Amino acid sequence: MVANDCLVDSVLFCGGLLCGTACAVAGYVYVAVINPAYNVHGSYTTPIVIMAFVMGVFISGMATTVISAGTKAMLVCITRDPYHSYCADPQLAKDLAQTRPEVFSIMSAASAEYTLIKTRIEGNVGVVELHRPKALNALCTDLFRELNDALARFDQDKNIGAVVLTGSGTRAFAAGADIKEMKDKDFVTNYTKGFLNLWTEQIDRMRKPIIAAVNGYALGGGCELAMMCDIIYAGEKAVFGQPEINLGIIPGAGGTQRLVHAIGKAKAMEMVLTGNAKLTAKEAEAAGLVARIFPIESLVEEAIKIAQEIASKSQPSVQMAKEAVNAAFEMPLSSGLRFERRLFQALFATKDQKEGMAAFAEKRKPNFTHE
């Protein structure tokens, strides 16, 4: 960025000088050649040339503001990298991307720089891999900063219809929150700084579906992170557990709530109170926590395939369907049914509903435009 900024500013500075010189030459030509009668004593030449130069620089200065903004915006579009081509302070840009994701909506997460996660795009699907293999992808503040940033960008990217979240390697999705980072925390700081709030805010407000592909351990915060997603697929060796009680704490991001909804009170209570009762992939599937099990080597590929299928549908319908299903956790049945009915009725205002039904009647595939 700094390099690009310097380049842009140098070009504009030279442009200013050139513009000033051109005006000075024009002034000289006017008083000395075109209209010498105006300057009979020759005494106006120097002041007029100087004034013309100053005016030229001033005019180019005003133009600079406009051109500079335009040029830098163009650089963002071309390089698709606002952290390093747009803003002089990459950390500031990252903070801004987190608090104001819409500012970076033209950018894709696939081109951003991360160290604790890896991202890529496969067709219309954004893929995020938690990447701390030596710590079994333990979840720390910096990892969540990157994860939230990537998710916000995928949510803003209109070419992305769904996201797959997985862990690097085959041993772990995530072995929980980073115990070494957490061990010295205290109540007052946790409370006043809202520990965990920032971690979970972005994933909670995602409009697009997220599929968790759980390849190995999903323990503590890892299990909770998987449950924050909309669908969980498991590799054959996946293990789900809430071992927090063994550390003198309890689950803090859904382990006592979402788990109960997913597998019922008895199993959830056993897992949370003993910390040692874990679910294998098969048990998790039987209990309803996991939608399907795949061989470990094809897990992510299969998850991406299903995410691509979801991404190929009308995005307004997919997002409303997600909202309606999630409402079942929050609302009494009668309110949930009313909410569902309103969304159902509203979808008849979309072009995709017309297209979907016309395509069925004409025996062809629908071409959704997400409008």
Ligand code: CO8
């Ligand atoms: N935090 C930090 N480091 C970890 C974690 C963790 N949660 N889990 C594993 N590691 C590290 C180990 O310290 C070890 O590092 P090193 O090589 O430097 O010593 C490395 O990963 C490999 O681990 P092990 O040698 O222990 O590997 P094993 O195969 O012997 O055991 C286990 C694997 C069973 C997963 C074991 O590592 C373990 O029990 N880990 C801790 C699991 C746990 O207690 N998780 C819950 C943490 S508390 C929590 O998650 C609170 C949730 C808060 C909300 C979060 C919101 C999203």
